[in-house]
Amino acid sequence: MEGELGSGARIAIALIVIGVIISVIFVILGFTRGTTNQGITTVQNSMDSMSLAQFDDYDQKILSGTQVISAIKLFEGRPVAAIVRTTASMGITTPGTLPTDGMAGYSYGALLENTTSDNGNIRLGGMNREVNSDSFFTHDIETEDNGNMRFNTVYLPLTRSGTPTFVRPTAKFLAQLIKDTTGTIVGVCFTQQP
Structure with a gap:
Protein backbone atom coordinates (compact mmCIF):
# COMPACT_ATOMS: atom_id res chain seq x y z
CA MET A 1 0.00 0.00 0.00
CA GLN A 54 13.30 61.58 -48.26
CA PHE A 55 11.21 64.67 -49.03
CA ASP A 56 13.22 67.08 -46.83
CA ASP A 57 15.45 68.06 -49.78
CA TYR A 58 12.37 69.05 -51.80
CA ASP A 59 10.41 71.15 -49.33
CA GLN A 60 10.68 74.82 -50.33
CA LYS A 61 14.19 74.41 -51.76
CA ILE A 62 15.78 75.92 -54.87
CA LEU A 63 17.35 73.23 -57.08
CA SER A 64 19.22 73.21 -60.38
CA GLY A 65 17.77 71.52 -63.45
CA THR A 66 20.26 68.69 -63.03
CA GLN A 67 19.02 68.10 -59.47
CA VAL A 68 15.41 68.09 -60.72
CA ILE A 69 16.14 65.35 -63.27
CA SER A 70 18.03 63.35 -60.63
CA ALA A 71 15.12 63.67 -58.19
CA ILE A 72 12.64 62.43 -60.79
CA LYS A 73 14.83 59.40 -61.49
CA LEU A 74 15.29 58.82 -57.75
CA PHE A 75 11.55 58.40 -57.28
CA GLU A 76 11.17 56.17 -60.35
CA GLY A 77 8.82 53.24 -59.80
CA ARG A 78 7.62 54.56 -56.47
CA PRO A 79 4.20 56.07 -55.75
CA VAL A 80 5.56 59.61 -56.00
CA ALA A 81 4.41 62.19 -58.54
CA ALA A 82 6.83 64.71 -60.04
CA ILE A 83 5.46 67.78 -61.78
CA VAL A 84 7.89 69.90 -63.79
CA ARG A 85 6.74 73.39 -64.70
CA THR A 86 9.23 75.06 -67.03
CA THR A 87 8.75 78.66 -68.15
CA ALA A 88 7.83 77.31 -71.60
CA SER A 89 5.20 74.87 -70.26
CA MET A 90 3.70 77.64 -68.11
CA GLY A 91 3.53 79.97 -71.10
CA ILE A 92 5.85 82.59 -69.59
CA THR A 93 7.30 84.61 -72.44
CA THR A 94 8.06 87.89 -70.67
CA PRO A 95 11.26 87.81 -68.59
CA GLY A 96 10.64 88.38 -64.88
CA THR A 97 7.01 87.14 -64.95
CA LEU A 98 6.33 85.18 -61.78
CA PRO A 99 4.69 81.75 -62.04
CA THR A 100 1.22 81.21 -60.57
CA ASP A 101 -0.42 78.03 -59.28
CA GLY A 102 -2.75 77.74 -62.27
CA MET A 103 0.09 77.42 -64.77
CA ALA A 104 0.59 74.06 -66.48
CA GLY A 105 3.38 71.52 -66.15
CA TYR A 106 4.33 67.99 -67.14
CA SER A 107 3.84 64.91 -64.98
CA TYR A 108 6.37 62.13 -64.40
CA GLY A 109 6.31 59.13 -62.07
CA ALA A 110 2.92 58.50 -60.45
CA LEU A 111 0.26 60.52 -62.24
CA LEU A 112 -2.01 63.00 -60.52
CA GLU A 113 -5.70 63.33 -61.26
CA ASN A 114 -6.79 65.47 -64.23
CA THR A 115 -3.73 64.87 -66.39
CA THR A 116 -4.05 64.89 -70.17
CA SER A 117 -1.85 63.73 -73.02
CA ASP A 118 -0.11 66.48 -75.01
CA ASN A 119 1.77 65.11 -78.03
CA GLY A 120 2.69 62.00 -76.02
CA ASN A 121 3.66 64.00 -72.93
CA ILE A 122 1.50 63.87 -69.81
CA ARG A 123 0.34 67.39 -68.98
CA LEU A 124 -1.26 68.74 -65.81
CA GLY A 125 -3.29 71.91 -66.27
CA GLY A 126 -2.28 73.55 -63.00
CA MET A 127 -1.57 73.06 -59.33
CA ASN A 128 -3.87 74.06 -56.49
CA ARG A 129 -3.60 74.69 -52.77
CA GLU A 130 -6.25 73.73 -50.24
CA VAL A 131 -5.59 77.00 -48.43
CA ASN A 132 -3.86 79.92 -50.19
CA SER A 133 -1.29 80.26 -47.41
CA ASP A 134 -0.19 76.58 -47.62
CA SER A 135 3.42 75.96 -48.59
CA PHE A 136 2.38 72.81 -50.45
CA PHE A 137 0.03 71.87 -53.25
CA THR A 138 -2.98 69.62 -52.77
CA HIS A 139 -3.65 67.01 -55.43
CA ASP A 140 -4.69 63.33 -55.41
CA ILE A 141 -2.92 60.47 -57.17
CA GLU A 142 -4.85 59.08 -60.13
CA THR A 143 -5.96 55.46 -59.88
CA GLU A 144 -7.53 53.15 -62.41
CA ASP A 145 -10.85 51.38 -61.80
CA ASN A 146 -8.99 48.40 -60.30
CA GLY A 147 -7.22 50.70 -57.79
CA ASN A 148 -3.78 50.62 -59.43
CA MET A 149 -1.82 53.84 -59.90
CA ARG A 150 -0.90 55.08 -63.36
CA PHE A 151 2.72 56.01 -64.09
CA ASN A 152 4.67 57.98 -66.68
CA THR A 153 8.24 56.70 -66.85
CA VAL A 154 9.22 58.34 -70.14
CA TYR A 155 11.81 60.91 -69.03
CA LEU A 156 13.38 61.64 -72.42
CA PRO A 157 11.29 64.84 -72.93
CA LEU A 158 13.12 66.39 -69.96
CA THR A 159 16.33 66.44 -72.01
CA ARG A 160 14.94 67.50 -75.42
CA SER A 161 16.23 71.00 -76.06
CA GLY A 162 13.81 73.43 -77.68
CA THR A 163 10.65 71.80 -76.29
CA PRO A 164 8.36 73.01 -73.48
CA THR A 165 9.38 69.94 -71.44
CA PHE A 166 13.12 70.69 -71.57
CA VAL A 167 14.80 71.13 -68.19
CA ARG A 168 17.90 73.26 -68.71
CA PRO A 169 20.62 71.90 -66.38
CA THR A 170 21.55 75.37 -65.07
CA ALA A 171 17.97 76.64 -64.59
CA LYS A 172 16.70 77.20 -61.06
CA PHE A 173 13.57 75.41 -59.84
CA LEU A 174 11.55 75.88 -56.65
CA ALA A 175 10.66 72.47 -55.21
CA GLN A 176 7.35 72.29 -53.34
CA LEU A 177 5.66 69.23 -51.86
CA ILE A 178 2.35 67.85 -53.11
CA LYS A 179 -0.01 66.32 -50.56
CA ASP A 180 -3.25 64.48 -51.14
CA THR A 181 -6.52 65.38 -49.42
CA THR A 182 -5.55 63.22 -46.42
CA GLY A 183 -2.30 65.16 -45.88
CA THR A 184 -0.01 62.38 -47.14
CA ILE A 185 2.95 63.51 -49.25
CA VAL A 186 2.40 62.14 -52.77
CA GLY A 187 4.87 64.13 -54.84
CA VAL A 188 6.98 67.17 -55.60
CA CYS A 189 6.30 70.08 -57.94
CA PHE A 190 9.36 71.72 -59.55
CA THR A 191 8.62 75.23 -60.81
CA GLN A 192 11.24 77.05 -62.90
CA GLN A 193 12.10 80.45 -61.49
CA PRO A 194 12.46 83.48 -63.81
Whole structure:
Protein backbone atom coordinates (compact mmCIF):
# COMPACT_ATOMS: atom_id res chain seq x y z
CA MET A 1 0.00 0.00 0.00
CA GLU A 2 2.87 2.24 0.81
CA GLY A 3 4.27 1.77 -2.73
CA GLU A 4 0.91 2.69 -4.26
CA LEU A 5 0.70 5.88 -2.20
CA GLY A 6 4.22 6.87 -3.21
CA SER A 7 3.38 6.24 -6.86
CA GLY A 8 0.23 8.41 -6.62
CA ALA A 9 2.18 11.15 -4.85
CA ARG A 10 4.81 11.06 -7.57
CA ILE A 11 2.14 11.43 -10.26
CA ALA A 12 0.56 14.35 -8.38
CA ILE A 13 3.94 16.04 -7.93
CA ALA A 14 4.75 15.49 -11.62
CA LEU A 15 1.41 17.05 -12.63
CA ILE A 16 2.02 20.05 -10.37
CA VAL A 17 5.53 20.51 -11.78
CA ILE A 18 4.19 20.28 -15.35
CA GLY A 19 1.48 22.86 -14.49
CA VAL A 20 4.12 25.22 -13.05
CA ILE A 21 6.34 24.80 -16.13
CA ILE A 22 3.38 25.51 -18.46
CA SER A 23 2.48 28.61 -16.41
CA VAL A 24 6.07 29.88 -16.59
CA ILE A 25 6.09 29.31 -20.38
CA PHE A 26 2.86 31.31 -20.76
CA VAL A 27 4.27 34.16 -18.67
CA ILE A 28 7.46 34.21 -20.74
CA LEU A 29 5.50 34.12 -24.01
CA GLY A 30 3.27 36.98 -22.84
CA PHE A 31 6.29 39.07 -21.90
CA THR A 32 8.01 38.25 -25.19
CA ARG A 33 4.91 39.13 -27.20
CA GLY A 34 4.63 42.51 -25.46
CA THR A 35 8.30 43.25 -26.05
CA THR A 36 8.04 42.16 -29.70
CA ASN A 37 5.00 44.37 -30.29
CA GLN A 38 6.81 47.33 -28.75
CA GLY A 39 9.84 46.63 -30.97
CA ILE A 40 7.66 46.40 -34.08
CA THR A 41 6.04 49.73 -33.22
CA THR A 42 9.45 51.36 -32.74
CA VAL A 43 10.74 50.00 -36.06
CA GLN A 44 7.56 51.14 -37.86
CA ASN A 45 7.89 54.67 -36.42
CA SER A 46 11.53 54.78 -37.54
CA MET A 47 10.59 53.65 -41.04
CA ASP A 48 7.83 56.30 -41.22
CA SER A 49 10.34 58.98 -40.21
CA MET A 50 12.81 57.79 -42.84
CA SER A 51 10.05 57.76 -45.45
CA LEU A 52 9.20 61.39 -44.72
CA ALA A 53 12.88 62.41 -44.56
CA GLN A 54 13.30 61.58 -48.26
CA PHE A 55 11.21 64.67 -49.03
CA ASP A 56 13.22 67.08 -46.83
CA ASP A 57 15.45 68.06 -49.78
CA TYR A 58 12.37 69.05 -51.80
CA ASP A 59 10.41 71.15 -49.33
CA GLN A 60 10.68 74.82 -50.33
CA LYS A 61 14.19 74.41 -51.76
CA ILE A 62 15.78 75.92 -54.87
CA LEU A 63 17.35 73.23 -57.08
CA SER A 64 19.22 73.21 -60.38
CA GLY A 65 17.77 71.52 -63.45
CA THR A 66 20.26 68.69 -63.03
CA GLN A 67 19.02 68.10 -59.47
CA VAL A 68 15.41 68.09 -60.72
CA ILE A 69 16.14 65.35 -63.27
CA SER A 70 18.03 63.35 -60.63
CA ALA A 71 15.12 63.67 -58.19
CA ILE A 72 12.64 62.43 -60.79
CA LYS A 73 14.83 59.40 -61.49
CA LEU A 74 15.29 58.82 -57.75
CA PHE A 75 11.55 58.40 -57.28
CA GLU A 76 11.17 56.17 -60.35
CA GLY A 77 8.82 53.24 -59.80
CA ARG A 78 7.62 54.56 -56.47
CA PRO A 79 4.20 56.07 -55.75
CA VAL A 80 5.56 59.61 -56.00
CA ALA A 81 4.41 62.19 -58.54
CA ALA A 82 6.83 64.71 -60.04
CA ILE A 83 5.46 67.78 -61.78
CA VAL A 84 7.89 69.90 -63.79
CA ARG A 85 6.74 73.39 -64.70
CA THR A 86 9.23 75.06 -67.03
CA THR A 87 8.75 78.66 -68.15
CA ALA A 88 7.83 77.31 -71.60
CA SER A 89 5.20 74.87 -70.26
CA MET A 90 3.70 77.64 -68.11
CA GLY A 91 3.53 79.97 -71.10
CA ILE A 92 5.85 82.59 -69.59
CA THR A 93 7.30 84.61 -72.44
CA THR A 94 8.06 87.89 -70.67
CA PRO A 95 11.26 87.81 -68.59
CA GLY A 96 10.64 88.38 -64.88
CA THR A 97 7.01 87.14 -64.95
CA LEU A 98 6.33 85.18 -61.78
CA PRO A 99 4.69 81.75 -62.04
CA THR A 100 1.22 81.21 -60.57
CA ASP A 101 -0.42 78.03 -59.28
CA GLY A 102 -2.75 77.74 -62.27
CA MET A 103 0.09 77.42 -64.77
CA ALA A 104 0.59 74.06 -66.48
CA GLY A 105 3.38 71.52 -66.15
CA TYR A 106 4.33 67.99 -67.14
CA SER A 107 3.84 64.91 -64.98
CA TYR A 108 6.37 62.13 -64.40
CA GLY A 109 6.31 59.13 -62.07
CA ALA A 110 2.92 58.50 -60.45
CA LEU A 111 0.26 60.52 -62.24
CA LEU A 112 -2.01 63.00 -60.52
CA GLU A 113 -5.70 63.33 -61.26
CA ASN A 114 -6.79 65.47 -64.23
CA THR A 115 -3.73 64.87 -66.39
CA THR A 116 -4.05 64.89 -70.17
CA SER A 117 -1.85 63.73 -73.02
CA ASP A 118 -0.11 66.48 -75.01
CA ASN A 119 1.77 65.11 -78.03
CA GLY A 120 2.69 62.00 -76.02
CA ASN A 121 3.66 64.00 -72.93
CA ILE A 122 1.50 63.87 -69.81
CA ARG A 123 0.34 67.39 -68.98
CA LEU A 124 -1.26 68.74 -65.81
CA GLY A 125 -3.29 71.91 -66.27
CA GLY A 126 -2.28 73.55 -63.00
CA MET A 127 -1.57 73.06 -59.33
CA ASN A 128 -3.87 74.06 -56.49
CA ARG A 129 -3.60 74.69 -52.77
CA GLU A 130 -6.25 73.73 -50.24
CA VAL A 131 -5.59 77.00 -48.43
CA ASN A 132 -3.86 79.92 -50.19
CA SER A 133 -1.29 80.26 -47.41
CA ASP A 134 -0.19 76.58 -47.62
CA SER A 135 3.42 75.96 -48.59
CA PHE A 136 2.38 72.81 -50.45
CA PHE A 137 0.03 71.87 -53.25
CA THR A 138 -2.98 69.62 -52.77
CA HIS A 139 -3.65 67.01 -55.43
CA ASP A 140 -4.69 63.33 -55.41
CA ILE A 141 -2.92 60.47 -57.17
CA GLU A 142 -4.85 59.08 -60.13
CA THR A 143 -5.96 55.46 -59.88
CA GLU A 144 -7.53 53.15 -62.41
CA ASP A 145 -10.85 51.38 -61.80
CA ASN A 146 -8.99 48.40 -60.30
CA GLY A 147 -7.22 50.70 -57.79
CA ASN A 148 -3.78 50.62 -59.43
CA MET A 149 -1.82 53.84 -59.90
CA ARG A 150 -0.90 55.08 -63.36
CA PHE A 151 2.72 56.01 -64.09
CA ASN A 152 4.67 57.98 -66.68
CA THR A 153 8.24 56.70 -66.85
CA VAL A 154 9.22 58.34 -70.14
CA TYR A 155 11.81 60.91 -69.03
CA LEU A 156 13.38 61.64 -72.42
CA PRO A 157 11.29 64.84 -72.93
CA LEU A 158 13.12 66.39 -69.96
CA THR A 159 16.33 66.44 -72.01
CA ARG A 160 14.94 67.50 -75.42
CA SER A 161 16.23 71.00 -76.06
CA GLY A 162 13.81 73.43 -77.68
CA THR A 163 10.65 71.80 -76.29
CA PRO A 164 8.36 73.01 -73.48
CA THR A 165 9.38 69.94 -71.44
CA PHE A 166 13.12 70.69 -71.57
CA VAL A 167 14.80 71.13 -68.19
CA ARG A 168 17.90 73.26 -68.71
CA PRO A 169 20.62 71.90 -66.38
CA THR A 170 21.55 75.37 -65.07
CA ALA A 171 17.97 76.64 -64.59
CA LYS A 172 16.70 77.20 -61.06
CA PHE A 173 13.57 75.41 -59.84
CA LEU A 174 11.55 75.88 -56.65
CA ALA A 175 10.66 72.47 -55.21
CA GLN A 176 7.35 72.29 -53.34
CA LEU A 177 5.66 69.23 -51.86
CA ILE A 178 2.35 67.85 -53.11
CA LYS A 179 -0.01 66.32 -50.56
CA ASP A 180 -3.25 64.48 -51.14
CA THR A 181 -6.52 65.38 -49.42
CA THR A 182 -5.55 63.22 -46.42
CA GLY A 183 -2.30 65.16 -45.88
CA THR A 184 -0.01 62.38 -47.14
CA ILE A 185 2.95 63.51 -49.25
CA VAL A 186 2.40 62.14 -52.77
CA GLY A 187 4.87 64.13 -54.84
CA VAL A 188 6.98 67.17 -55.60
CA CYS A 189 6.30 70.08 -57.94
CA PHE A 190 9.36 71.72 -59.55
CA THR A 191 8.62 75.23 -60.81
CA GLN A 192 11.24 77.05 -62.90
CA GLN A 193 12.10 80.45 -61.49
CA PRO A 194 12.46 83.48 -63.81
